Amino acid sequence: MLQNTYNFNQSSVELEIMGLPDYSKDDNEKNISIISSWKLSIINKPEIQGNLDHLKCVIKAFYTFAATTLLERNERFESDFIDISLDKEGKFNLLLKSSKPGIKPLTIKLGSSEFADIINCIDQLKVSDNIKLDFNELDPVIKKKNIYLIEKHKTIESLLSPLLAIFSISIFTLASTFFYENRDERNKNISLALNNKSSNTSSLVIIIK
Secondary structure (H helix, E strand, O other): OOOOOEEEEEEEEEEEEEEEHHHHHHOOOOOOOOEEEEEEOOOOOEEEOHHHHHHHHHHHHHHHHHHHHOOOOOOEEEEEEEEEEEEEOOOEEEEEEEOOOOOOOOOEEHHHHHHHHHHHHHHHHHHOEEOOOHHHHHHHOHHHHHHHHHHHHHHHHHHHHHHHHHHHHHHHHHHHHHHHEEEEHHHHHHHHHHHOOOOOOOOOOOOOO
């Protein structure tokens, strides 16, 4: 049986997934439920590859580190296969550890754009209809205080737009009322002035709208 291969690309990064369908799960011939191998290629960087457990570890590492970075915590992520940390220059340091004896760890340094490209490829994999991988166990675990901060920011953002809209409508209404009241007052004054000036003439009517 031939393996299926799917590639997910974003600028400097390509994620390749290879595997087979699992017909016991009603897969069709184009699906991959049994991942046999994968490869993460980054321009001008060594390739990262491994088995399914390695792939899950990489996905969880990148998602978790991205979440903690957004929360401005910059915590080091450590696992049996990959460590991620942020240096003083804002570069992402990856330390890849082989499960095979005698192979030294590999260090890869990534910029923000390369890190974002990897996250994008993982997101493409996550939403792919052809790859049957359980992502629930790969979601980052965030402490309660951080969840509170996220929910707080979401609440503020959700309320900001309606409040701005109401504020804008109120300002527009007040401005319109002020304009029309002043215009009516000016029209009245002009009419009175013209009537006073034309008291000795028979007919002079001026309407300003």
